Amino acid sequence: SQTIHQWPATLVQPVGSPLSLECTVEGTSNPNLYWYRQAAGRGLQLLFYSVGIGQISSEVPQNLSASRPQDRQFILSSKKLLLSDSGFYLCAWSVMGYYGYTFGSGTRLTVV
Amino acid sequence: DQQVKQNSPSLSVQEGRISILNCDYTNSMFDYFLWYKKYPAEGPTFLISISSIKDKNEDGRFTVFLNKSAKHLSLHIVPSQPGDSAVYFCAASEGGSEKLVFGKGTKLTVNP
Numbered sequence: 442s443q444t445i446h447q448w449p450a451t452l453v454q455p456v457g458s459p460l461s462l463e464c465t466v467e468g469t470s471n472p473n474l475y476w477y478r479q480a481a482g483r484g485l486q487l488l489f490y491s492v493g494i495g496q497i498s499s500e501v502p503q504n505l506s507a508s509r510p511q512d513r514q515f516i517l518s519s520k521k522l523l524l525s526d527s528g529f530y531l532c533a534w535s536v537m538g539y540y541g542y543t544f545g546s547g548t549r550l551t552v553v
Numbered sequence: 554d555q556q557v558k559q560n561s562p563s564l565s566v567q568e569g570r571i572s573i574l575n576c577d578y579t580n581s582m583f584d585y586f587l588w589y590k591k592y593p594a595e596g597p598t599f600l601i602s603i604s605s606i607k608d609k610n611e612d613g614r615f616t617v618f619l620n621k622s623a624k625h626l627s628l629h630i631v632p633s634q635p636g637d638s639a640v641y642f643c644a645a646s647e648g649g650s651e652k653l654v655f656g657k658g659t660k661l662t663v664n665p
Binding site for chain 2 (some may be wrong): 447450473475482483542543
């Protein structure tokens with residue numbers, strides 16, 4: 442069966458520090474991968490999506506970047522965190538031809 | 554420019570009664586719609602979906618209605634249970650794209 446792992450569950454980082462969040466998928470090949478953010482009082486905002494290794498599309502300009510070094514690995518990074526980067530980050534995957542995502546359990550990031 | 558709108562940030566109903574969550578969209582090219590349910594500190598989970606070729610889809614206590622002319626869909630939960638208390642997100646996709654556009658969510662509280 443397909444599973445998605447996302448870690449860490451909670452993270453508190455000082456302003457200006459780097460960030461690396463990792464997401465891995467098991468049980469499927471060549472998934473589409475997504476990073477979403479839910480900020481306080483806001484909905485789910487698509488940050489990045491990837492249809493294959495090394496292929497990253499950014500949906501909104503921001504202080505973050507994403508990489509896909511392996512087929513089932515998706516990484517969200519920042520060189521210097523801002524207070525506005527605080528939020529709940531969600532990784533998700535989908536398979537070509539099928540609607541709907543499977544989400545990871547999320548990472549609560551608090552930048553202080 | 555918000556393409557998927559959930560204008561009610563919260564809804565409170567009594568156990569056993571009907572819960573109706575509403576969603577409006579502006580993009581007439583959307584042809585597939587989904588509802589996700591999210592508990593605190595967890596990733597959203599898929600609940601029910603509907604294609605634009607239908608106007609109703611039912612799954613147990615959950616029914617989604619689609620009114621294409623009004624660009625409106627709604628999720629009915631009958632009867633509502635305390636375990637249904639969660640944030641519900643409406644999502645839409647366009648023309649075979651796996652990318653989903655989410656609304657801001659509606660927090661449903663079902664009181665015992």
